[in-house]
Amino acid sequence: MAKTKYIMHDCAYCHKMTKMELVGEMLKEGDESPSQKVWYRCTRCKHSALLDKQNLVQTKRGDAIKIDRSSCTTYSKELVYAVGQMIYHLEWDDVGKVVAKRKTSDGTQSITVSFEKLGERRLIENLAPSIEPKIAEIIPAQL
Ligand SMILES: [Zn+2]
Structure with a gap:
């Protein structure tokens, strides 16, 4: 052994x-x-x-490093991720690997991330920064 x-x-x-x-x-x-x-x-x-x-x-050099935080992309719901990418979730203070991607019926894109501490979590990706509908009525500023 x-x-x-x-x-x-x-x-x-x-x-x-x-x-x-x-x-x-x-x-x-x-x-x-x-x-x-x-x-x-x-x-x-x-x-x-x-x-x-x-x-x-999986590590090649035999140093058994799981996820190097410095090589992770900080998660933001506006970004797009690839399967296999390492991400760091700032609020949860956890690192994870993107294991799957999916698009819901309403067009929302999501990623499934396998986190070191939290396990698998679904996160939103590629969310447009401003999806507010255009305001139909324009209230005039001071005349
Ligand atoms: Zn310790």
Whole structure:
């Protein structure tokens, strides 16, 4: 069993990259497939975090960085995103990856984002900055 015991990961408590120690896998009862979630404990603040093994494997350099916040685009409902793009949600203070895009019947475009802390969330994209209808009656300013 040659498992990496330590990884570098953005700790949700420290709000920075910290060294994390593998504590164990989360086993689901009645599920025969191997668990995709593993527990890691921050060596700095000692908080445990449940991390997705799939995302950790994806990194090439072996440093197991999940999402680098500096490479994320800050989310704004007026922008358009692509599947696979990393975004940062300022209000929620969470980073996520765009996993799907869809257009609703009323023409609204939305993206499904898999956030690190919050999980999957639907967000609006490509919203016109001003969709207010033109004012029919123009009230004259001072004459
Ligand atoms: Zn920590």
